[in-house]
Amino acid sequence: AQSVTQPDIHITVSEGASLELRCNYSYGATPYLFWYVQSPGQGLQLLLKYFSGDTLVQGIKGFEAEFKRSQSSFNLRKPSVHWSDAAEYFCAVGLTGGGNKLTFGTGTQLKVEL
């Protein structure tokens, strides 16, 4: 069965600093990969997704993620964090033909220090 690991439960960064959130997946084939963000009082919002092609994908709010097949990773990055980025971030994997049935990681809570 597929699984997603987000090894960092909490991360604190200073505003303006760079950010990298880690995500590793386990799946027998090339997965569909996603990053979602949940800000306080809001639902999960799709940041970006990878299906195929260019392994570096750009998302909303200045985020990007890189798919590395050899490492089974899909890490999320942002060059300069803003205080409004404080939220919980979820990595997810979808199955081929799975009809949008996603397997999520446990999430990473991001705190931004001013």
Next chain:
Amino acid sequence: EAGVTQFPSHSVIEKGQTVTLRCDPISGHDNLYWYRRVMGKEIKFLLHFVKESKQDESGMPNNRFLAERTGGTYSTLKVQPAELEDSGVYFCASSQDLGYTGELFFGEGSRLTVL
């Protein structure tokens, strides 16, 4: 355009009682999903409706959970009788089609606390 709305936002009930959660998907979205997050753990898939039909209910924990989607519009998730381990946040999501756009639109979630 209204997003996915869920009601109630928070429910506190005693063990053994019944709770019904409601989800209104984005208008025109045939696909509706329920997910659940138990505290500190991952968000887990519960089930998937296509219009009023259950496409996949493999994630439903047991028969104390009943999901319906009458008329293919809003959906309800009933827990009867509730147990302590049912506490968590229940998310509803909808999407327009089954093609892999990955664009699931989530509601804010309904937090259920069972005492």
